[in-house]
Amino acid sequence: MLANMDEARAALARVFGFPAFRGVQEQVVARVLAGQSTLAVMPTGAGKSLTYQLPATMLDGTCIVVSPLIALMHDQLRGATANGIAAATLTSVDADRGQTIERFLRGELDLLYVAPERASQPHFRDLLSQGRVGLFAIDEAHCVSEWGHDFRPDYRLLRPLMDAFPDVPRLALTATADRHTRADILAQLGIPDDGLIVAGFDRPNIRYAIRGRDNPLRQLKQVLAENPGPGIVYAPTRAQVERLADQLAGEGRTVLPYHAGLAPEVRAGNQAAFVASEDMVMVATVAFGMGIDKPDVRFVAHAALPKSIEGYYQETGRAGRDGDPSVAIMLWGPDDFVRARARLGEVEEHRRASERARLDALAGLVETAECRRAVLLRHFGENPPTQCGNCDNCLNAPGVTDATELARKLLSA
Numbered sequence: 280m281l282a283n284m285d286e287a288r289a290a291l292a293r294v295f296g297f298p299a300f301r302g303v304q305e306q307v308v309a310r311v312l313a314g315q316s317t318l319a320v321m322p323t324g325a326g327k328s329l330t331y332q333l334p335a336t337m338l339d340g341t342c343i344v345v346s347p348l349i350a351l352m353h354d355q356l357r358g359a360t361a362n363g364i365a366a367a368t369l370t371s372v373d374a375d376r377g378q379t380i381e382r383f384l385r386g387e388l389d390l391l392y393v394a395p396e397r398a399s400q401p402h403f404r405d406l407l408s409q410g411r412v413g414l415f416a417i418d419e420a421h422c423v424s425e426w427g428h429d430f431r432p433d434y435r436l437l438r439p440l441m442d443a444f445p446d447v448p449r450l451a452l453t454a455t456a457d458r459h460t461r462a463d464i465l466a467q468l469g470i471p472d473d474g475l476i477v478a479g480f481d482r483p484n485i486r487y488a489i490r491g492r493d494n495p496l497r498q499l500k501q502v503l504a505e506n507p508g509p510g511i512v513y514a515p516t517r518a519q520v521e522r523l524a525d526q527l528a529g530e531g532r533t534v535l536p537y538h539a540g541l542a543p544e545v546r547a548g549n550q551a552a553f554v555a556s557e558d559m560v561m562v563a564t565v566a567f568g569m570g571i572d573k574p575d576v577r578f579v580a581h582a583a584l585p586k587s588i589e590g591y592y593q594e595t596g597r598a599g600r601d602g603d604p605s606v607a608i609m610l611w612g613p614d615d616f617v618r619a620r621a622r623l624g625e626v627e628e629h630r631r632a633s634e635r636a637r638l639d640a641l642a643g644l645v646e647t648a649e650c651r652r653a654v655l656l657r658h659f660g661e662n663p664p665t666q667c668g669n670c671d672n673c674l675n676a677p678g679v680t681d682a683t684e685l686a687r688k689l690l691s692a
């Protein structure tokens with residue numbers, strides 16, 4: 280296993296061009312290479328992909344990657360191929376499926392990306408048994424849990440598939456899973472409890488602020504004025520995205536919309552413009568962001584309450600991946616909660632309790648007078664200090680304000 284890790288470090292430099300593992304990557308890769316099934320909970324931007332892509336280049340057999348979105352798979356495919364990894368996707372939009380199957384059967388593929396719907400079909404199991412599988416990687420693994428914020432029933436069918444290959448290790452990956460969801464993922468995917476690895480969730484360079492929404496347009500214009508770098512404004516509906524994108528434009532920066540209702544080429548064009556830009560603002564629904572790798576996003580603003588703390592963390596986590604100071608500002612109003620509570624009535628009975636708990640947790644974050652970061656991190660099972668000094672509540676706490684006020688008076692005296 281130690282020899283393996285030397286080899287892994289060499290591959291890290293050779294294949295990816297990285298000098299070192301980041302955080303828990305090394306631990307995760309070591310487990311995978313030792314054939315131990317693992318659930319890795321690592322924040323967005325922590326480098327989850329590498330934890331299966333690197334072993335995939337070293338293992339005998341192909342790493343089967345289950346991923347929930349075709350767009351995500353194609354992003355990953357581009358990245359892996361650019362690093363010289365033999366990878367392919369097997370989705371409804373791939374015309375070369377026959378060729379991909381041939382390559383898999385000949386043992387030429389390091390990575391094969393599939394959607395859960397395909398992975399759970401009997402003929403996919405037959406295909407796998409005719410080739411050689413080295414690892415199952417389940418990306419966005421919270422989709423397997425009803426406690427997670429994005430339940431996908433087909434993820435439940437992965438267990439029988441993987442059980443048919445008992446010698447193949449499993450690596451489940453997610454950015455956002457509270458205690459319940461983690462336990463559920465382990466159980467649903469058949470990963471032992473001691474296979475859990477959790478990376479720290481704190482993003483110290485992000486300054487959190489949550490404000491009542493009184494005049495959203497004026498408030499958002501102020502956010503844009505105070506934050507010149509690239510930024511994302513999340514709005515809950517397509518109509519609001521369109522309207523806000525119009526209203527926020529014309530102040531000397533490019534402001535573009537992004538939502539699932541736009542034509543694919545418009546979406547792709549707006550996304551490419553954003554990734555290339557140094558000052559653009561993207562007004563978007565939550566359809567925007569997953570899998571987008573732009574390190575210098577300076578602010579993320581929510582025009583309304585997000586769906587859950589997990590969603591809030593994931594969306595705000597797109598700010599400041601380069602580690603430089605960044606801000607996350609959420610605007611909320613009581614009507615957001617009225618709407619969210621109304622939606623609870625439409626949720627299936629057996630999910631209602633977990634949805635209600637999710638909403639209550641969000642209300643706790645919004646209404647707290649305590650440190651936002653502490654509330655956020657405690658939600659993810661961490662035990663943070665009571666004051667972070669870099670959120671609105673810490674910065675506006677009486678002691679802090681007095682000190683700044685005093686300093687200002689002293690300096691101007």
Ligand code: ADP
Nearest residue numbers: 297299300301322323324325326327328329572
């Ligand atoms: P996640 O899926 O956890 O959100 P990604 O796998 O997309 O994160 O990786 C985020 C970014 O971090 C990518 O640009 C990736 O190339 C980079 N990265 C991953 N591992 C390392 C490392 N060991 N050193 C430097 N950069 C890394």
Ligand code: MG
Nearest residue numbers: 327328418570
């Ligand atoms: Mg990822």
